[in-house]
Amino acid sequence: MVVLSKIYTRTGDKGETALSDGSRVPKHSARVSAYGTVDETNATVGLARLQASGEMAEALARISNDLFDLGADLATPDRHLDETLSYTPLRMIPTQVTRLEHEIDAMNKRLTPLRSFILPGGTPLSAALHLSRTVCRRAERLTTELAEAEDINPEAVRYLNRLSDWFFVAGRIANDDGKADILWVPGLTRDTATQTSENNDG
Numbered sequence: 001m002v003v004l005s006k007i008y009t010r011t012g013d014k015g016e017t018a019l020s021d022g023s024r025v026p027k028h029s030a031r032v033s034a035y036g037t038v039d040e041t042n043a044t045v046g047l048a049r050l051q052a053s054g055e056m057a058e059a060l061a062r063i064s065n066d067l068f069d070l071g072a073d074l075a076t077p078d079r080h081l082d083e084t085l086s087y088t089p090l091r092m093i094p095t096q097v098t099r100l101e102h103e104i105d106a107m108n109k110r111l112t113p114l115r116s117f118i119l120p121g122g123t124p125l126s127a128a129l130h131l132s133r134t135v136c137r138r139a140e141r142l143t144t145e146l147a148e149a150e151d152i153n154p155e156a157v158r159y160l161n162r163l164s165d166w167f168f169v170a171g172r173i174a175n176d177d178g179k180a181d182i183l184w185v186p187g188l189t190r191d192t193a194t195q196t197s198e199n200n201d202g
Contacts, residue, residue: 030146035074037139038160042067044132051125056170059103063163066096073156074143092155100162107169110177117184122175129174133167136160 042064049060069090076089120130140160146152172178 030142030149031074031077034139034142034146035071037135037142038067038071038074041132041135041139041163042071044128044135048125048128048132051123051128052174056125056174059170062099063166066092066159066163069096070156070159073153074146077150077152091153092159094155094158097155097158097162100159100166104162104166104169107173111169111172112178114178114181115183118172119182119184120171121182122171122180126171126174126180129167129171133164133171136164136167140164 045060045064045067049057049064052060070092072090073092121127140157143152143157143160147154147157172181175181
């Protein structure tokens with residue numbers, strides 16, 4: 001049980017923070033950057049949930065809870081030494097990843113194949129989900145960087161990788177099952193930019 005009776009503690013005033021096992025590390029360490037960006041991803045999910053309803057809102061609520069699980073996982077180092085801790089650390093498990101895969105597959109059945117990359121936007125919910133996708137990708141990059149230096153649970157990386165895909169597909173669902181997607185037109189403004197430059201020179 002987590003009890004938060006006091007919010008500020010002054011223990012981080014020298015630029016360090018405590019991990020779940022009690023060890024202290026710099027606040028800019030790779031591990032803190034990774035789980036901090038997972039927390040940032042979760043904040044964007046909260047914004048998306050304000051726009052969502054029904055099954056989408058329920059799915060986002062599950063994801064938000066998962067992201068707290070993931071943050072707890074990344075905040076507890078040395079997964080091979082779990083038995084030395086006085087408590088059982090919370091770790092991501094394969095079924096959390098496979099649930100995302102099943103949800104992606106179900107959503108994807110409603111969509112027509114893409115013939116172009118898409119731009120963020122359309123409905124407010126779709127735009128919010130694309131923001132979640134990009135922050136999630138950053139969390140994934142930081143987590144894989146951490147994995148090169150320290151031992152982490154591989155399910156953490158797998159979850160983030162699937163989650164960014166989930167956000168992409170859900171963003172299309174939020175755009176009337178892809179019908180309101182904004183397609184990327186390569187070089188769309190190049191001719192316009194050239195004409196504007198020529199007119200200004202004239």
